[in-house]
Amino acid sequence: SQTIHQWPATLVQPVGSPLSLECTVEGTSNPNLYWYRQAAGRGLQLLFYSVGIGQISSEVPQNLSASRPQDRQFILSSKKLLLSDSGFYLCAWSPRRWETQYFGPGTRLLVL
């Protein structure tokens, strides 16, 4: 069966520091991968999606970037964090477009 992992689970970072969040999927190949952010008390906002290695699409202009160095690895990064980057970051995968998306456990980021 397929599983999706995210780490770390919780992160507290100072403003201006770099960020690297990792997401990996097991048990499938060539998944579509997604990064979402959830602000407190809100729904999820799509940040990035990827249909293959090195293929990244961004949905909103922001301080973040994403990379997909391997088929089942998706990384969310920032060179300098802002206070507004705080939130709950969720990675998801789906076998193909227009199919169910399966979410990881999430990373809670607090920027101080």
Place this chain on the structure above:
Amino acid sequence: SQQGEEDPQALSIQEGENATMNCSYKTSINNLQWYRQNSGRGLVHLILIRSNEREKHSGRLRVTLDTSKKSSSLLITASRAADTASYFCATDAVGGADGLTFGKGTHLIIQP
């Protein structure tokens, strides 16, 4: 931007009663998905309903879709305390990005 809007924002019922949550969206969709989120946790997929389907069942869950009204409903029958969570609808829009657009969610509380 938010596509789906859930209604009500919060719902409190007694255990054993049925809970109904509604979702409205703005553009044509390929499918609509319902997710559950327990406090501070990742999202759990409940049901996916495609644009050419009108109703779907899974255990105690019943989802309807009315594409002419651009709305969907989620019914949870015989509610249990463990159903306490936030429920989100998410749409996969025609011609949109390869990702889901979420509403703000309905927070459901089941009173024992």
